[in-house]
Amino acid sequence: MSELGLCSRREADEWIAQGWVRVDGKIVAELGSKVLPQQRITIERQASAEQSKRVTILINKPMGYVSGQAEDGYKPAVVLVNAESRWQEDQAPQQFHPKQLRSLVPAGRLDIDSVGLLVLTQDGRVAKQLIGEDTSIEKEYLVRVKYGKPGQLPEADLKLLNHGLSLDGKKLLPAKVRWQNEDQLSFILREGKKRQIRRMCEAVGLKVIGLKRVRIGNVKLGDLPTGQWRYLGADEQF
Missing domain, CATH: 3.30.2350.10 (Pseudouridine synthase)
Structure with a gap:
């Protein structure tokens, strides 16, 4: 499922456990089940609906913040994501909700002493696209x-x-x-x-x-102010 770009490995595990995955029309509930190349994987609507709620956030990281987990007393960039720090010119229709911070992880590193565009995402497909082994995104x-x-x-x-x-x-x-x-x-x-x-x-x-x-890729930092963030637009692709 991950190789086909349907979702991340973690999402695949969750969907299988929920009974949202079918192979040739039959629900597969066992993790690690083998699928032959000619077999067809289909996903229940609930999985697609769940995935569509997942957000990707672009932040202009200031100096002094780490990309991922807090370390050596430095805060992670995700602490900058709140309703007040959202860029006023963000055109995306989403409303900010604290549950969007759950499983929001950096798709790529930006050193503590570096600044600029950092991607935080709940979407395993985006993470795979940006930091997967075979990525070629500039x-x-x-x-x-x-x-x-x-x-x-x-x-x-x-x-x-x-x-x-x-x-x-x-x-x-x-x-x-x-x-x-x-x-x-x-x-x-x-x-x-x-x-x-x-x-x-x-x-x-x-x-x-x-x-x-x-x-x-195709997504630019643009005029996003330092320390502020916006959603990746529905019409934007890396």
């Missing part, structure tokens, strides 16, 4: 840097940032890295290793002064 960052040597970063090192670096003994996927102005680079990545951009920059003698994520 993430764009604006990165303010300082070069540790005299002069400017050599062109050969800029090429290395685009392709040729390795982290933890593994080659990085090709990236798109270019200068925005004399001290700011644009990074477009299709992967998200821990502190990847900072470590890439260190490898060529650059120190990151500031890092902001401005786009995930």
Whole structure:
């Protein structure tokens, strides 16, 4: 069910337990049941209705908040999601309700000292799309840097940032890295290793002064103010 993009693995477990899943018309109530390629999986309406209530939230994360669980005394970004901090220009028809905070998890990391677009979702399909093993969705960052040597970063090192670096003994996927102005680079990545951009920059003698994520796939941060949030619109897709 997860591989077909119907839901997340956790949702699949819940739906099977509720009796909302059929294979070739017969209800399957046992977790881990085998399904043959030619068999047809159908979902009861209750599951679809339940899924449609699940929200995806876009937040402009400020510095000093962690993406997921609270750690080292720092608060998670989800504490910023409440009725008062919703962006006034959000056009989505949903009304905020505290139950939307249940199972609201980050779909991807943004370091404590990084800012910008963070996705929090209750929808396993969105999480799989953004952080699944086979995701190819681009993430764009604006990165303010300082070069540790005299002069400017050599062109050969800029090429290395685009392709040729390795982290933890593994080659990085090709990236798109270019200068925005004399001290700011644009990074477009299709992967998200821990502190990847900072470590890439260190490898060529650059120190990151500031890092902001401005786009995930087709969804842009836009004018969303720092510390505020909005719903992912029904017409928006990553």
